[in-house]
Amino acid sequence: MNKLALYFRLIRADKPIGILLLLWPTLWALWMASGGRPDPMVVVIFVLGTALMRSSGCAINDYADRDFDRHVKRTVDRPLTSGRIKGWEALMVALVLAILSFLLILPLNTLTKQLSVIAVIVAGSYPYFKRFFAIPQAYLGIAFGFGIPMAFAAVQDSVPAVAWWLLVANVFWAVAYDTEYAMVDRDDDLRIGIRTSAITFGKYDVVAVMLCYAAALGIDLVCGWMLGLRWWFVGGVLVAAAMALYHYTLIRGRDRMRCFAAFRHNNWLGAALFAGVALDYALG
Numbered sequence: 001m002n003k004l005a006l007y008f009r010l011i012r013a014d015k016p017i018g019i020l021l022l023l024w025p026t027l028w029a030l031w032m033a034s035g036g037r038p039d040p041m042v043v044v045i046f047v048l049g050t051a052l053m054r055s056s057g058c059a060i061n062d063y064a065d066r067d068f069d070r071h072v073k074r075t076v077d078r079p080l081t082s083g084r085i086k087g088w089e090a091l092m093v094a095l096v097l098a099i100l101s102f103l104l105i106l107p108l109n110t111l112t113k114q115l116s117v118i119a120v121i122v123a124g125s126y127p128y129f130k131r132f133f134a135i136p137q138a139y140l141g142i143a144f145g146f147g148i149p150m151a152f153a154a155v156q157d158s159v160p161a162v163a164w165w166l167l168v169a170n171v172f173w174a175v176a177y178d179t180e181y182a183m184v185d186r187d188d189d190l191r192i193g194i195r196t197s198a199i200t201f202g203k204y205d206v207v208a209v210m211l212c213y214a215a216a217l218g219i220d221l222v223c224g225w226m227l228g229l230r231w232w233f234v235g236g237v238l239v240a241a242a243m244a245l246y247h248y249t250l251i252r253g254r255d256r257m258r259c260f261a262a263f264r265h266n267n268w269l270g271a272a273l274f275a276g277v278a279l280d281y282a283l284g
Contacts, residue, residue, distance in 0.1 A: 006079040007093055010062060011055035017264055019054045021177065024270030025170045026050055026147030028277050029163065032227050033155035036281020042108070042154055049104045050147060056097035057123045057143070063090040064127035072188040111153040119146040134200045137182065141174030142167065162223050169219035176212035176244075177266040179205060180251055183259040206252050213244035220273060229280045236276015243269045 012018055026046050030038040062080045070081050079085045098120060105116055122143045129136040145167045152163040175197055182189065182198035183205060189196050201208040217237055224233045243265065250262040 003085070006085050007089075010059050010079050010085065010090060010093060011097070012058045013055065017267055018058065019051050020267045021174075021270060022050045022054050022144050022147060023047065024267075024274050025145050025166070025173075026151055027274050029148040029151035029166060030155065031274075031277050031281060032166075032224075032229075033152040033163070036278070038155065045104050045108065046147060046151060046154070049101045052097045052101040052104070053119070053123060056094045056101065057126070059090045059094035059097070060124055061127045063087055063094070065130075066090075068192050068194060072185055072192070074185060074188075105154075108154045109157050111157055111159070112150055115146070115150045115153055115159075119143070119150065122146060130194050130196065132195065134195055135175065135197045136195060137175045137178040137197045138171055140178055141171030144174050145170030162226055165219055165223050169216045169223065172212045172216035172219070173266075173270075176209045176216065177263050179209050179212070180247065180259050180263040180266075183251065183254060184256045184263075206248070206254070209251060210244065210248055213241075213247070217241055217244070224277065224280075229277065230284055232280035232284050233276040236273050236279070239272040239276070240269045243272060 008014060027043075030043060030046060062078055065075070066080050066087065070076055075081060080087065080090050102113075102116060105112055122139070123146075126136070126139055126143050129139045133139060148167045148170060149159045149163045152159050179197040179201065182196035186196070186198045189199060197208070198205050217240055221234070221237050224237070247262040247265060250258040250265075
């Protein structure tokens with residue numbers, strides 16, 4: 001039971017914020033692709049698959065960062081970093097979860113399965129982008145948003161241009177919230193040589209975060225309007241924009257804990273956008 005508890009900590013089962021940040025864009029896409037009437041079974045498949053792939057990604061991330069995390073205050077006590085589980089165990093957990101995720105999508109069409117292979121490659125390679133890429137959060141945005149084209153593929157058996165634009169919006173959103181997250185670890189990351197957007201943006205980090213929020217919400221607004229969504233959806237975007245302004249009040253002083261609070265609050269921003277989409281289809 002103690003080992004099982006360590007595996008649960010490895011996959012962040014005790015911290016579901018990561019799953020939620022993947023889930024909201026996937027749900028937007030399922031509702032948009034289906035005109036507000038997604039197949040319940042498809043929704044279940046994507047919800048469970050999102051949770052499994054996020055958990056698998058956490059195990060891969062900890063394996064890739066095992067020699068770095070011991071130098072970061074926030075991660076020094078993780079199960080793999082602290083030596084309570086072995087590297088091969090983390091890899092086996094990641095593999096089992098990825099296989100289970102793939103088994104889930106077997107009832108879906110071929111295009112969705114093909115896109116899932118790309119999603120696995122992107123998710124598995126993300127931890128290594130921090131070694132050389134100046135803004136790895138942008139790559140994270142692709143990994144966290146790849147449920148968008150997969151959702152359109154599952155519903156429509158094609159991926160229209162609007163789906164890729166929604167993915168671009170998700171990249172901007174991910175850069176915004178993960179820069180807030182990176183601001184927490186900036187001092188440690190500078191010392192050990194990890195690349196993050198918080199370091200790359202430097203003194204313009206707060207401005208960059210707010211510009212990314214603006215870009216993400218602007219693209220979302222245009223995409224929703226193109227799909228026929230109107231005032232309930234616009235209301236959801238305005239609520240999300242108000243939340244982004246609230247995040248500015250949290251991060252402008254660059255206090256570590258307030259930056260972390262802003263990052264976690266993005267769950268509600270994503271929920272507001274989904275509520276706008278769902279309500280517009282239901283009541284619009």
